[in-house]
Amino acid sequence: MNPLRLQDISLYELATNAEAVPLLQVSPTIFKSMVATLIDVVIERQIKATLWLKLPRGEAWHSEFDRFSAASAQSVYVLGDKPPTAQSIVSLDLEMRLRREYFLLVQSPQFTALVLANRLRTSRLPAELPDSGEEELERKHPLTAIATCDRAVIDRVVGGLAQMIAGTEAEADLQTVSESIDPAIVSDWLAKQIQRQEEIWHSSMISRRQAEAVAQLRQENTTLLKSLRHKDDFLKTLGQELRTPLTTMKTALSLLSSPTLKPPQRQRYMHMLTQAIDRQTSVITSVLDLVQLEDVTDQPPQPLRLADVVPGVVSTYQPLAQEKGVMLAYTIPEELPPVACLNPWLRQIVINLLHNGIKFTAAGGQVWVKARQQEEFIELEVSDTGVGIPPTDLHRIFDRFYSVRQSSEDSGAGLGLSIVQQLIDRCGGSISVKSKPAEGSAFKVLLPIYAASPTA
Missing domain, CATH: 3.30.565.10 (Histidine kinase-like ATPase, C-terminal domain)
Incomplete structure (x- = not known):
């Protein structure tokens, strides 16, 4: 199947241009939670729905529709130039504005919902999202998103999607928006999203505290290692300082034992010995003062x-x-x-x-x-x-x-x-x-x- 080339179609603009639609400034993590809660509702309520989606590549993202595929025999359509394995694939040439857009459209007779996000041209989201990369994406790649069950908004998005998949086998499965929506399902979706937000916030707080604890522990370890190095240096220097007067005393005592030693020489060696003893006493006294100071x-x-x-x-x-x-x-x-x-x-x-x-x-x-x-x-x-x-x-x-x-x-x-x-x-x-x-x-x-x- 040859890829279609539709340069100017933007589902995000179709959804937001005609009327004032509430826009959300969200991180990729929050947008992922919006996708996950919508799929949770479909799975838990056993809604027979068709999914249309385009998400960043990466296991962390596409595990969501894998959950749906495992729980339901309904169709999943993945749009992209190099999409992962899925039940049905609609291949598109994404050298257009849709490359910067990600969405999940759920269609069923009793419930239709859309979550859609757009990133600015200056914010390039990596195609692959490693599990460890979400924190960096939080800071550098915010998204503008909508989450809606509004029929008029979804109608415009479905119209744009129909142009993209025209002439493909998937075209027959693209449904018109249902006339009515079960409010209980919408309430369930909202409740799950609030609960997921609370879980994300709680997890973020735990991660932040753990990061602070790790940083503090790292600082304490650095301080401890520095202290140990200082103590090692101190002990080495102390050994040298104690050895010097001992060497002098040993030399003076050896010379004093000579039977041919003259009185002036004896007096000089006695003075050397006295000075060495005084220095030894000074070193020991000062070290004891330092130890006492550190123990206070x-x-x-x-x-x-x-x-x-x-x-x-x-x-x-x-x-x-x-x-x-x-x-x-x-x-x-x-x-x-x-x-x-x-x-x-x-x-x-x-x-x-x-x-x-x-x-x-x-x-x-x-x-x-x-x-x-x-x-x-x-x-x-x-x-x-x-x-x-x-x-x-x-x-x-x-x-x-x-x-x-x-x-x-x-x-x-x-x-x-x-x-x-x-x-x-x-x-x-x-x-x-x-x-x-x-x-x-x-x-x-x-x-x-x-x-x-x-x-x-």
Whole structure:
């Protein structure tokens, strides 16, 4: 049978041009449900009907009329250029507007109904619809559809369909529209469509929740893997940091056992041993501080005044500063509002920054602690006139075990600033640093002002 060529016939235009027909903006999934519910009504009510249809190719779509074929001996006519297997096929050359249209027409003496959809020229629906592709089609290929039992509308569509199949064996089965329609069947169709819509909505909600849960789980897995990698890196670095002083101690002890060792050499090796022990102690203490910090459960912040905390810490470090010949001073206004933090955390922040400043400041230098209000924050600044930090190293100074500034003392564990940053983060604040080599450094900490919870 030679394909017919009818360039300008559009069933959609025939249905919608003559009078105002309610149009629906639907997704392919919703249109598929409209087709399915119409077939459900025909099957369940055992209506002896003839089906005329044109749908996108693909098992997901044509399984619907396969259900009808399995349940009924009535005729099914599939229109298309490459239609799938069906009881009857009307082959058409679809190089025309009908290529963009999909429909299901049910004809029987007591019930005639039509669902018809049209896609715009700019929206190209794939010929094949894989089961997994419906969500993408929902977003990219909306359809304009009608669902009707209106005799006048269906008459015009049947007229256009008659032109398409003229001269084919199927022409004899194309019926005129029945004079009357059973309202009970129409009501049943409407009820089934509402029920199917509810099922689609419920399924969509479940899928969305599952997608959100999967995304959250994926994010949690990524965070966990990142945390595990950080812990692995930390343990590797910790092993190296512990091995260094142990190697020094082992070497010093070996040299001290020499019977020919002179007093100056013995004194030098004893100093090496003492420094190595101090470094080992510093590393272990800092690691324990970090572990304790990570194990702390969430606690509500406390209102803390810097004027109640800073002077006590400064007085503790005054002897060390005087021993080094470093001037240590502070300026903390009494009227500053309290910050939101925990007392042990705030003390540890000040201790580590002060210790850091004194350590890298030579005799004759200065270390200052100042504070002032900056909008909703209190700025705590610890500055020194020490050796400074090279610009290339500023971005790494808060890394664990990283130490760049050189002093006459041992460089320490390299964990102090890392601990400071974590404590400040937990208080909801931030820390920044400005530094110039040979001129000194200034660490600025912003801590949020305490805001009391409103009483009931």
